[in-house]
Amino acid sequence: MYKLAIGLFLLCAMPFARTTAQTLFVDPVKGRDNATGTVNDPLLSIGKAVALANDFTGKEPVTIKLAPGLHILTDQVVLKPFKTKDDATPYTIEAVVMPDDTGWMPSKMPVIQSISPNNKNWAKFDHCTGFQVERNNTRFKGLKFVGNTNPAVVYYYTIERHFQELKDMEVSQCIFVGNRNSAPIQGALFAQGSGIKVDHCIFYECKNALLLFLSVNGFSLTNSIIYGAYEGAIWFGKYSDFVFSNNVIANNSCFWISMKDFTPQYTFSNSLITDNKIFMGLNNDGNIVSDDKTVPVTKNVQRSGKVLLHVVDTDTIPRNYLHLAPASAGRDIPAGLFRAAGSR
Template identity: 50%
Template sequence: MLNVMNRLFSTALLLLSMYHAPVNAQTIFVDPVNGKDSQAGSAGKPMATLAEAVAAANAFSGKEPVTIKLQPGLYMLTDKLTLRLPATRTKGLRYVIEAAIMPDDTAWRPEKMPVIQSVSGINFSTGFQHAVGFLVQTEDVSFRGLKFAGNANPAVNYYYPINKKDSLIGGLEVSQCYFSGNRYGAPIQGAVWSQGPNTVIDHCVFYNCKNALLFFKQVEGFSVTNTVIYGAYESAMWVWLQNGQFTFRNNMVANCPYFWVIAPDSQPKTRFEHSQFLNVGQYAGNSITMEITPAKDVVFNMVDVKRLNNVDVLAAKEPSQAEIPGFSANYANGAGLFKIKH
């Protein structure tokens, strides 16, 4: 009987240790309400801050996928967070920062989205003074199911929530994320500023960001799909495209003076498919100085694309959905946060 009790006790301890240990030593759980940074980062003992979780994840070997799972709540950034793994990491394995409850989960509600709010001062001075939320310095990084607010620090004029400056690394994925800028209180200069190849933007919403997407160096294999860009008060995108390797499909761009700022004298040979351009002033612009002017003699290949003006894009929503803007089903056509039709 004693031996049986000992075995049961040992099994219970093993199960308990598995519950309180990080999954495969490569998954970290974070809970800003109930977590503590002194804890291991397991499902049962989550960390409290993104800064500590990223520091722990960066120390992993990169021989297995790395995942940071964020419980609902507010995550404050007081400085940039740099994502890096050893150069010896296994190629093709992803470094993921994602919501514990994703938009298509049955338990999801707008208030369940982890909110990432920067109050950092200027934390990057190369080229010009600006602030970065996440600085991506390793390949194959994914952001999934997160809400990014603007930077409320009055000392910051240029804030970029996600920034990958190295054009030699690729594989950035941003999926089911919501970027919400406040022009006069917590602005976003550019929601995703990414150099290099193979960037994927899918099922995202960019709301009142000055610019949604900024890509200048070695831009190849770039895709924007099932995404809403609303209220970009400079331009929806600045993309210096190489070889026309750009997929743009099933998107809605609305209430923007310009859709795309292109390199001077360029003729992007790209195809736009199954998308809506609503209340958009100009398809293309050039910017040699800080001023944007309409691009001349630029012809795009449009397939099943509608361009309408003087239309109401926003739709009334139930109070429980007030945290996420609603878009008229007549125009959104499945673009937005959800991959599964609700």
């Protein structure tokens, strides 16, 4: 009878163990790479967590939770389909503490930095990738990405998804911060495929924020800030079916770069697009030229006004840094990390 009871207990516990095994915790301060990955025994590196997750065979969603601190990438991190080839369930990399959580501060945000040399040669193009996405249904949430400090790297892409048959990617409540003189970001998100959703994100002084060329049906950019892109804010392929709403796009070299030999039907809504050197541009074999022919439909879009951001000017990083300051144009637009209106 005792053995039967133990057997029944283990049988009932198995589904729970399999479910919890698909959530892994990473702590760059307290973690160990030979740890189990539980909340009380976290792993040390994102690379180790992803390597373990790539071996999962179950159908439950995978979640990798990152504790506050500096997470260093020494090589590209590749998100692969499960061994069962089932990638219909979400695969999420997210902060333990999210921006809308009680007690969140910028110091709670996991910071991801690459020091890797060039680690990708796609179509004979040498570059460095932070995260290489090779599966469907991926999510990046509540993370801060900074540039690559390796002096040998010229082109660094924080998140790349180059297979155009892939679908469904969400990047939400994330910050991408580049510095052209020390830790540049060539492209914050360089992605192909359908169902790319970018929401409540901030892109600050990246060379390019969004590079989206092939099969980018169903794209959406909402509630986000793109500021100071010194080449282009958004490069976009030959598609018109997207949602663009509640964004602030300011002080960039060019706002929107479309493809040659394509007559788009663009609609931009409820946004501030101001102080960009070029409003609409064309991708002329990698060079940006002004596009005077494309006239998008604009619905409640402001085209003038000075954008002022909260920046670090004291010893403390303000809670709402890189968000719109009180005197800024566009304060009526719900753009930035926080979904709750009172948090901005």
